[in-house]
Amino acid sequence: MKNFWNDFKSSAQGRRAIYALAPMAGVTDSAFRQICKSFGADVVYSEMASVNALVYSPKKTLEMLKFSKVEQPYVVQLFGSELKNFIKAVKIVEKKIKPDGIDINFGCPVPKVARQKAGAELMKDLKLSREIIQSVVRTICELSLQLPVSVKIRSQAGQVSALDFLKNIKDLDVKAVMIHGRSLGQGFSGPVDCQIIKDAKKYFKGVILANGGVKSYEDAQELLKKTNAHGVGIARGALGRPWIFKAASTGQSVERAPKPIFKIALKHAKLAQKLKGQQGIIEMRKHLCWYVQGLPGARELRKNLVKVESMGDIKKVLKNFL
Numbered sequence: 001m002k003n004f005w006n007d008f009k010s011s012a013q014g015r016r017a018i019y020a021l022a023p024m025a026g027v028t029d030s031a032f033r034q035i036c037k038s039f040g041a042d043v044v045y046s047e048m049a050s051v052n053a054l055v056y057s058p059k060k061t062l063e064m065l066k067f068s069k070v071e072q073p074y075v076v077q078l079f080g081s082e083l084k085n086f087i088k089a090v091k092i093v094e095k096k097i098k099p100d101g102i103d104i105n106f107g108c109p110v111p112k113v114a115r116q117k118a119g120a121e122l123m124k125d126l127k128l129s130r131e132i133i134q135s136v137v138r139t140i141c142e143l144s145l146q147l148p149v150s151v152k153i154r155s156q157a158g159q160v161s162a163l164d165f166l167k168n169i170k171d172l173d174v175k176a177v178m179i180h181g182r183s184l185g186q187g188f189s190g191p192v193d194c195q196i197i198k199d200a201k202k203y204f205k206g207v208i209l210a211n212g213g214v215k216s217y218e219d220a221q222e223l224l225k226k227t228n229a230h231g232v233g234i235a236r237g238a239l240g241r242p243w244i245f246k247a248a249s250t251g252q253s254v255e256r257a258p259k260p261i262f263k264i265a266l267k268h269a270k271l272a273q274k275l276k277g278q279q280g281i282i283e284m285r286k287h288l289c290w291y292v293q294g295l296p297g298a299r300e301l302r303k304n305l306v307k308v309e310s311m312g313d314i315k316k317v318l319k320n321f322l
Contacts, residue, residue, distance in 0.1 A: 003148040004073045004100055005175040005207045008042060009230055017224055018042050018231025019245045020209055021238060022178060023077040023105070023152070029064070031272040031280065032287070033071045035264070036238060040245040042231070043073045048105055048113075051080035051089035058092060065097045073100035075150065079108060081117040086132050087139050094145050102140070104133060106165070107152045107180050109187050120184040123157035126168045137173050150176035152211075152233075155193040156183035162196050166203040176207035178233045181223075188236065194226035201228065209233045215241075220248035240290025242268075258295055262318045265291040269314050281310060288314065297321065 008018045021028060021036045023045035033044040046065050053061045067074045076099040078089055090102060106129060108119030122129055133151065140147050151174055155162050162179050179200060181192030192212040200208055211233035214220050220232050238244050242264065247253040254260050265288055272280035272287075288305040292298045304317045 003175050004043075005148055005150070009207045017220075017229075017249065018207065018209060019220075019249050020178070020231060020233045021045060021245070022211055022233035022235035023048055023103070024235050025108075025110070026283075027239070027286075029272075029275075029283070030067055030071065031268060031275055032242070033074070034068060034271060035242045035268045036245055037071055039243045040249055041234075041242075042245075043075060044071050045103060046074070046076045046099070048077050048079045048108065049089075049093075051078050051085040052082065052116075054078075054089040054092050055085045058096075062092075062096050065093065065099075067097070067099070075099060075101040075103045077103040077105050077152070079105040079113060079116075079118045081122050081128065081132075083128070083132055083135055087135055090136055090139055090147075091143070094140075094143070094147060099147070101148045101150060101175075102136065103150045103152060103178075104136065105152050106157075107154045107178075109154075109184050120154050120157045123153055123165060123184075124160050126160060126165065129165065130168050130172070133169055133172055133174060141173075148175040150174060150178070150207075152178045152180070154180045154182065154184055155196045156185075158184065163199060163203060166200055170203050174204075174206060176209065177204055178209040178211050179229075180233075181210060181212040181227075192223070194223065197227040197229055207231070211235065213237075214248065215244070217247050217251045217253070240287065240293055256294065258292075258318075258322055261291055261295070262322070266314065266318070269311060273311055278309065281308060281314070284308075284314070 019042050021041045021044040025048045028047050049061050106123040113119040114121040137149050179197045197210045208229045209231045210223050210227040210229040214234045215237040243254040269284045272284045285306050289302045292301045308314050
């Protein structure tokens with residue numbers, strides 16, 4: 001089984017940390033992944049894909065999972081709780097999408113996902129979690145597919161800690177784990193448990209990515225130092241700031257001024273339109289609001305950006321602001 005994680009692990013041990021774009025539903029589409037890649041993201045994840053959707057109504061989900069070669073290595077993240085559907089979904093994804101890896105989500109705290117006993121809710125069930133991972137790994141091996149398996153978990157979900165989870169799967173062929181250092185109860189705020197990520201190496205021998213709270217070079221370096229992880233996963237810290245991957249790895253950032261930020265935003269919008277047409281522009285509204293956050297006059301600017309319907313609209317709003 002081809003394992004691109006091995007190369008990253010070797011680089012990390014040579015003091016070159018891994019910087020990954022963590023999966024975010026409704027955000028990490030191909031356009032955003034390509035922009036983040038252009039700023040040095042080492043590996044990018046898809047939006048979360050439902051195994052149930054892939055099995056019963058796959059068209060829309062498969063369209064969502066399409067990617068460009070410039071995004072590689074590209075990992076498709078799956079969520080769900082039905083064992084048989086995970087097996088079917090992996091086969092469908094390999095045949096139709098051909099990504100570089102498969103990731104299983106055990107970390108999402110969103111109620112809509114929790115109601116399906118998926119994401120962080122599934123992390124609470126050690127028996128079922130293990131069965132799903134084991135079956136996915138076995139299916140990939142039986143079909144001689146080159147798809148390394150990874151997982152995303154939280155520091156704690158109910159009574160199950162990240163260490164409990166990793167002990168439970170330590171004999172399975174999992175190549176990487178991204179650990180969000182906050183518990184299910186914390187959601188996306190509060191202190192990150194760096195110690196539990198650091199202790200994970202006792203039970204997991206693959207690549208470990210620390211996740212949570214990275215918004216700057218200083219944040220990334222502090223998290224790496226405190227966790228001794230091979231790299232970091234950046235999610236919300238990349239919203240409106242895809243250059244954070246360059247900043248986190250080199251200390252160099254984009255000037256926080258309208259012109260350089262607008263230039264990146266326009267490049268992103270053009271790519272979104274190319275890939276999704278007008279729907280891409282509609283979906284860009286939230287990204288545009290993230291891009292201008294913190295700029296003088298951003299409040300008024302956002303009022304206009306949430307109404308844009310074309311590239312012409314975007315250019316006009318930004319030009320008028322300048």
